[in-house]
Structure formats: structure tokens, C-alpha cells
Amino acid sequence: MKVEWQPDKQGNTPVYQQIAQWLERQIIQGDLPPGASLPAERALAQRLGVNRGTVSAAYEELRAAGLLQSWQGSGTWVSRHLWGVQRVPNWHKYTNGGAFLPAYPLVKRIQEACFDPSIVNLAKAELATPLIPTFQPQELQELLQSQLQLGYIHPKGDPGLREVLSRHLRDQYGIAASPEEILVTSGAQQALHLISLCLLSPGDAVAMEGPSYSYSLPLFTSAGLRLYRLSMDEEGIVPGDIRRLHQENKLRMVFVNPTYHNPTGLVMSESRRREVLDLCMELRIPLVEDDAYGALAMKGSRKPPQPIKAMDSSGAVLYVNSVSKTIAPGLRIGWLVGPRSVVERLADAKQQMDFGTSSVSQQLARRFLESDRWRAQMERLATYLCTQREAMLTALDLHLSDCAEWKVPEGSYHVWCRLREPVGERQLLDAAILEGVVFTPGSVYGAEEGWMRLTYSWEAPDAIGDGIRRLKKALLEIGGR
Ligand SMILES: Cc1ncc(COP(=O)(O)O)c(C=O)c1O
Structure with missing residues (x-):
């Protein structure tokens, strides 16, 4: 059950209805599948900072709608038989099935950060927009x-x-x-x-x-x-x-x-x-x-x-x-x-x-x-990538030379960089995102801990420098050198 949610106590909708709607959404989306137990009324009331009676009223509303069932002494659970009055399919079961595996959680975390324009993006393997040809x-x-x-x-x-x-x-x-x-x-x-x-x-x-x-x-x-x-x-x-x-x-x-x-x-x-x-x-x-x-x-x-x-x-x-x-x-x-x-x-x-x-x-x-635009584009990219790489290498020399090593790439978008003393990469990624920069930890590609892919194709040279500075800050915060 998702617990980050909190009712809006100043809102126009009564709090018990907000709680009922929140639970109903989770049932419909499959986060609370049929048969799933709900917390005891007192425990949920404490987590949401409301009276027990408010939770009781919410549960009652959902019971009346056929979405919940409960027995004295056995607790409350999502209706097993009816799929509620809405007769929703068990999406939870479906989304956990199928032949296609979901993307790795680390990849999803990076993808989410890549859509946040306020974060310096050293993960996106894409050309900056002005480099995309126009028609x-x-x-x-x-x-x-x-x-x-x-x-x-x-x-x-x-x-x-x-x-x-x-x-x-x-x-x-x-x-x-x-x-x-x-x-x-x-x-x-x-x-x-x-x-x-x-x-x-x-x-x-x-x-x-x-x-x-x-x-x-x-x-x-x-x-x-x-x-x-x-x-x-x-x-x-x-x-x-x-x-x-x-x-x-x-x-x-x-x-x-x-x-x-x-x-x-x-x-x-x-x-x-x-x-x-x-x-x-x-x-x-x-x-x-x-x-x-x-x-x-x-x-x-x-x-x-x-x-x-x-x-x-x-x-x-x-x-x-x-x-x-x-x-x-x-x-x-x-x-x-x-x-x-x-x-x-x-x-x-x-x-x-x-x-x-x-x-x-x-x-x-x-x-x-x-x-002949292909040839012109390739010439343009050869110069562009060179300038971008220099911005990345200058920033790495300035901020990470005491704790990391890397090879100078001769083409493409990335520097493959190794921290001399590996740190927890999930921890580093989270700290980096909080600092406002995203990169790709090496384990995404099956590398050992300590490797990072730093991409210089997307951001402008100044932003690349700023991103590496932020990355160093994140490293220091989590206790890396
Ligand atoms: C090595 C490599 N192969 C294939 C792809 C897939 O590229 P696309 O499907 O955009 O052509 C990528 C994308 O990043 C890649 O890095």
C-alpha cells in the first residue's frame, strides 16, 4: 500500500471521503489487488494523522460499495469475489505478468531524472536540439x-x-x-x-x-x-x-x-x-x-x-x-x-x-x-563532439582527478570513468540527482561498482562543467573522496 499520500485537511471534500477515494484508486490501479489486507483502522489513522473514526467511515463507505470486506477479528481486505461494483480487472497481476520484463529500476530512476529539465543531464545519449537537422x-x-x-x-x-x-x-x-x-x-x-x-x-x-x-x-x-x-x-x-x-x-x-x-x-x-x-x-x-x-x-x-x-x-x-x-x-x-x-x-x-x-x-x-547534407552533418558533429569532449575532460581534471580515472574517447558521446574507491552507486546516483545532476552508473551495463558513463552530447559546455562539480559534491556528501 502506498503511504506517502496525506489527506488535505483544509480541503472541501470530507477527509473520510478523501481516504475512501485514495483507497479506491489503489484498488482500481491494482496496487491493492483482491484479497490484499488493509491496515487496522487505528494504525492507518495514526499514519495519516486522523481520528480512528475517520478511517472507520472511509472503510464503511468502501464496504458499502462492495470494494472491501471485513470480519470481526479478521481485519479488512479488498473484496475477493466481486471486484467491487466497478468490476475492475486485476491489473496488478497483469502488469506483473507478460513476456516482456520491465526496465531495471536503476534505469527507470535515470529516465525519470532525464525528463527533469532542471537536472544537468550527463546520462542522455542524444544530440543537443540545435544539432538535429531541420527541414x-x-x-x-x-x-x-x-x-x-x-x-x-x-x-x-x-x-x-x-x-x-x-x-x-x-x-x-x-x-x-x-x-x-x-x-x-x-x-x-x-x-x-x-x-x-x-x-x-x-x-x-x-x-x-x-x-x-x-x-x-x-x-x-x-x-x-x-x-x-x-x-x-x-x-x-x-x-x-x-x-x-x-x-x-x-x-x-x-x-x-x-x-x-x-x-x-x-x-x-x-x-x-x-x-x-x-x-x-x-x-x-x-x-x-x-x-x-x-x-x-x-x-x-x-x-x-x-x-x-x-x-x-x-x-x-x-x-x-x-x-x-x-x-x-x-x-x-x-x-x-x-x-x-x-x-x-x-x-x-x-x-x-x-x-x-x-x-x-x-x-x-x-x-x-x-x-550532401549527411556529409555536412558529419563534419559538424566531428567538431561539436570534440568541443563537448574537451569541456568534459577539463571538468574531470578539475574536480575528479584526485579520485577517478578515465580514457580519452576518440569519438561518440561518452567518457567511461572509474572511481578509484568504489562507492554505493545507488546512493551516489540518489545524491547526485538531489544535487541536480544525473549520470549512468556502470552496473546498468553490467560493470563492477565504481564505473560511471558520463555523457557530453546533450548539455552545453558550461553545464557539463557544472554537472561534474555537482557530481563531486554528491561524492563528498556520501563519503567518497
Ligand atoms: C550501442 C547502441 N545500440 C543501439 C542503440 C539503439 O538506438 P536506436 O534504436 O535509437 O537506433 C543504442 C541507443 O542508445 C546504442 O547505444
């Missing part, structure tokens, strides 16, 4: 009048967009893929979801980097998969781990995020990419390459190697990417590249799920990718 009204008008199809679209995605993607993949990433080998998805996330639901079965063993973004997604465990960690060194995942895990658990798939890995920022070396691909081919294990951040090299930094998919002549790699980190996450345009049979199978499933990604978004993404 001219005239251009949109033209789209609506001439080209835009608003009917259901081909199950694999708009043919025009897939043509453009095929050229884009060849020119920007060195990947050879015909439009028939491309599936347009609602972000990279849907591609990962489709893979876990349609190509794998409950109980299958899959391996992924530890830590990793994929680990933060309950969608893999919701699909009943067994997750195994691949350790990483300076060059990326350690191939020997794949062989060992395969011998022990018969791996069915390997997931990697080799370029600007989320959260560590690591770039897998070219030779390691080759080694991982060769090993997966030898063991006949499909490799999923998530390249969501791959295009985000910073100005003045080394260019990362080409994606593993560019080396894959046999079709062992399923390549996943999107426009979320480069253009706009709200478009929800992503894609999967793989053998035709796989793309067809996943297209069929996607069709059953949502009848395709919005045609408006597909047309906008197509316009953007086929024009």
Missing part, C-alpha cells in the same frame, strides 16, 4: 504533395530508402549490400529485438561484451536467452572467450559493438575484427555488429577501422545501425543488413508487429541521406 517548410510541403506515400509500405521498408541505404553503406562504410539485403527498422533497437525474438529461442546462449549497452536491455532476457560476457582488452573483445564459451555453452550468437563501444568508447582494432570474424565463421556462429555510434569520429582523431561487415564475404554478420546518433533519434529509422533469407524472415515478423516504420520518417531519412 524547410517548403521541402516538407513538396514531400507531402509529390512523393510521399501514406499507404502501407513494403515489409522490408521503402524501396527508395533501401536504394539510398545501399549506396550509403557502400560509400560511407565499405559495405556491399543490395536493397534486398536491407531491412528498415524502427531504430537499431528494433533490429536487436527482432533478432532476439525471431532468430533465437528461449534457452539459447548468446555472448556480448561485458560491460555492454546490450546488457542494459531486458529484451534479451525477456526472450529467455542466456547471456554470457566476453571480456575486453585494449583491442576489443578477447576471441579466446568466444571459443571457451562456445565449448562450455554452445553459443548461438555473438553481439558486438566494435566502434566507439557503448559505454567504454573502445574501438576494436582491425586485426581483432578479422580474428573475431574468422573465429565466428570457423565455429559457424552468427555475429551481430551493432554500429550505432560508428560514424562519430572526432575531428583530429584517428579514423576507426571499417565495420566487420565490410570484411564479411560469407554473410556471417548481421549489421545493425540507425540515424539516431547522427541525425535524429525521434525519426526512429534504423536498418539491418544480412542475408536475404534472414531479412525476409525478420521483415515478415516486423510486418506482423507494426506494419512497417512510419513512411514519413522513411522519406525524411531518405532525403537526408541522399543529399
